[in-house]
Amino acid sequence: MSRGDRSRLALPEEQPKTTKAEFKDKLALEVSEDRMEARLSGEVPEGADRKQVQYAITEALKKSGVRYGMDAQAMRQAIEALLAGQRVQGLVVARGQAPVRGEDAAITPLVDFGAGVVGRVNKKGIVDFRDRGPIPTVQPGTVLATLKKGLRGEPGRDVLGKLVHPPEVRMLRLLPGDGVRIDDDGATVSAAVEGMPDRPEEERFVVQSVLDIAGDVDLNTGHIEFPGAVRVQGTIRSDFKVKCYGLTAETVEPRAIIDVKADVVVYGGIMGAVVRAGGNVMARFVRDARVVCNGDMNIDTEIIQSKLQAGGHIRVSGLESRIVDSHIAAIKGVQAGDVLCSRREATMIRIGVNPEFEKQYFANKRALESLVNQRDQIMEAVDAQKTELAGTEEELRHMIEAFHSMEGVKDREVHLTQINMIKPLREALKQGVAQGTLRLGEMVFEIQRLREQIARMEAVAPQGAIWLDVRGRAEQGVEIRTPRASLVLENTHQGFSAREATIQDKQTGEERPTVKLSRLRTTAA
Template sequence: MVKEKDHIDNLSRDNGTLLLGKLAIKYQFITPAQLADALAILEAKIAGQKTYLGEILVNENMITPAQLDVLLHVQKAYESRQRDIRFGILAIKNKFATREQIDSALQEQNRLFKKNRRIQRIGDILVASNILSGHQRDAILARQNRLRKDAGDALEPPGFGPRTAETADQKASDDPCVTLSVSADKCLATLRISGENKKSVTMADIKQVLQTRNITHGIVEDTRIAAYLASSAPENETLQIAKGITPVPPRDATITYHFDTDPLKVGTLKKGGAIDFKSKGRYSLVTEKSVLAEKIPAVAGVPGKDITGETIAVPEPRDVTLQFGKGAGLSSDKLKIIALCDGIPEISATGKVRVSPELEITGDIGLETGHTDFEGKINVAGTIQNGYRVRGNSLRAGEIRRAEVIMTGDIVVNGGVIGATIKTDGNVQARYIHDAAIEALGDVVVEKEIIDSRIQIGGACILNSGHILSSRIAAKKGVIANDIGSEMSKSCAFVIGVDENVKQKISDLKTAINQRNDETRALEDRLNPLKASHDELEKKIGIKVQRMDRASVEQRTCQKKIESLARAADDDEAAGLHRRLELLATALARDEQELEALFNEQDRLSGLVLDIRKKLGKIGAEIDELNGEMSGVIEWSGREKGIPEVRVKGTLHAGTAITGINAFVSVKQDMHGVIVRETGPPEDGGREKGTAGKEAPKQRMTILPL
């Protein structure tokens, strides 16, 4: 027989039908011309009934059933191999294993295939080698939609389909009166005995049925089986003969907030969903050590076991991170956010909790106040004037005119925003917006109108009773407006369902992190020579101290000899020793001066090293904070799904351009009371051939009545 493995790694990736045909040609079972004839028959029949290429090849006497079995076996092995290669890529990407470990596992898979002609899953090999845990393996299998497949991935290939399709009520033994039904999840099996020969069925027959279907777990007691066999039950009565252990699903972690998180976002909601812009909500005030938020930890699920004895894995629960900023911190158990000072609790659009002190400005921000930079909540009774900059946690103002506003939280404007540049991690609320550039991670809520503005947000753009003119708006959660466009204004352009602002935010954070890393490398480049010089001084000081110690010992020795010679009246030798003592004293004095200079230089270098290390520590803390902020933004963006739709209660004017995640529409004529929504992908996978032969998304913009 042809060796199947010789061809597995060299086959091109193709759908199951063509793969089966290519295998048949490679093994010289058929010619290319015969494959073309079989495909033509398949195309002619496919519209009317479900037909498989393998079935046609056998029916047309191009191959034998035995040859088809060979092809199906190789096809299964190849497809399983491809899934395991992708498994390995995911394991490397998630840092569960190294590329060398994956390559070694694939080699072991090849060895086992040659030995027993069966593909063993690479995940099982990695678990057996203690490289992956069972949870890690199951997490990747779940992502590949393979978690419930058997250990050999022995699925029927799509090129032919099941040769003997097994139904829910397949006959389980040669005895026609015994029928065993197994649920799709393999957690329940029921037995039904019918026909005239019911009394002839024995306990051994039932055991053989169970063994044939590989049912080994959760089988009822023999006494119950015997009672069922002995009963004169109606023909349609069944026995629940085996039951598995149902898995307990995991519980994701959640966060409960202990302060009102709504009033600072979009004002007060009235009946019917309208927004009362006059009612701004009341501030929540907290004191030091107040609990602001509490995390309820995730609870792991409990794996089950099916009636074949296989473990039913459960996914890992989803965790959430407690994020906090200025004025807030974590409790000792890391499960609560605690206020570190008295103030106003706030939460950003990405879920970062902070406590802000409050700055009250009774007039305008302008010539008298200058630029305002305050780590807290800023309340401006008047207007933020042209050319001034305001930075802080959150802001309430009467009006903003051609100013620069940068906040980490919400911005509420009683009047309008005119010609301003605004960046915030929170939400923006205003009566109207004219000629402004706004970037926000949250929502933009406007009472009257948006004109000639550029808005890029991670939430929704909401004008329940207002209109939008001559503006470009990118909103991840869509747009709601009364009217869009007019006969006289420039056309509007919308990008919906995607978060361009988050991409920019992440890019900015990465840039800031790279800058800090550059600073770190520059400081380390300064630090290393200083440390080397410091170490060299240590050696010099050590050598100098040892030499001085030896000189001091020699001084004491000479002094003792002089004392002994004085008793013996040996004046000549004593004079020589006196001269030696004078030389030693001179050398020691010189060494002491040099040692003092070395110590001074060492102190200077130590000060420089300490200063650089302090700077490195500060930069390291900044990098950690930036990485934490980026992780928070990514986590929030992943949780918050896009809404690719535009809702217009009044008139949607012609010329409006709307771009979704994968589709685009330019409105050709005025429409009234419509929803423009991106639909798809359809059940067939959402792909179709484009005009140039490339695959293009089948998603499209659909316009529906409101």
């Protein structure tokens, strides 16, 4: 056919091909704020073909980082609508997988714990040390507490492919302690011996055998070192040592040395002794002594020429109670009647965190960050192993089905060799998943405990959160210290509260910490 013949044919006019440049910014993919949905909006130029539309959607997905949860049906719907010349608006083309919520654990105690009632508190908040109450004891086999186990949630994934952790749940477990037995499923703890039940930690229970001393700790008894609770009906005499789990005594004389893991209760006074306690300390009075405890310290009448340090509060609660020429330090605050001082700096009250506390706080923060990073890495690894394991199981299942349908011996031998090569891989993946899951379970407890410890520390760390409350008077020369400031009273002050605050220097405009005095708080009156 000649060129002239071709020119006389009525051929349809060719449509210009749509280029990639014409698709630029025509389609947009919006990821929701929680990254659990991706919505497609826009239109395509006239004349676009299916491959071009598919390519444009793929580019929009890449640009927005969407890589998980694509909805194939929604994609097809979008493509057909766009090819038909319609505009797509907010069509959900990808959905993340929401995390599965877990269930909190709970421990239910079934007996009374501790050293019994040390004293009844009257309407005025005064402890009557004469009302001692009984010390509870249990028999072997007594159920101390039951555990309702927590259920961990399952993480999900957002449309960007990142893990979405479920809300934190309270995970608890019963931990072994002296004198107790935990059943095989870890849901019940019971007494293994006769003795005094105690709960030194939220998850740990103990039953301490009790050593009763009818008289004094003296030459007749010698020094006392006992793993359980010691009840001294009389006095711990001068120069004698007592090391035990928990202690109750009438009085403690000069140069006695007391080292106790839990609580110390002295119905009379601590005089000239050294006392260290892992829990709380209660006494009628303290004179010329050094007392350190991790918990609270409750003194009834007076503290004279002593050094006291508490990880919690120090309270001197009697109506006419007093602190005289003593150094007092309490992380959570101090409450007292009169604070007296015979000479400058003879009496010092320190409230708030100490350097050791701050060091431990930041160490906990670093440890928590490291654990969380490790947990996420292990989660990713376990998730990848689970996916690979599922694929391997499926492949192995098909190979076994094919093996049984084969007739040729040679083919069956080759196939069997392949099956035997895959099986070790499957077992290795199973073991990896099991070990990773076990480690994740342990890390849940570690992370939770660190977070709780940090939260407890943060509850007392903020500036201005810790108070000194003086119900009576504080004399001239008394020094009040906080973590970042100090104040020596130039005059006697009546009924006030003190805390750390920030003031602005009028000349420089800079802020600086100071000890601020105010009217006695109502809750401390």
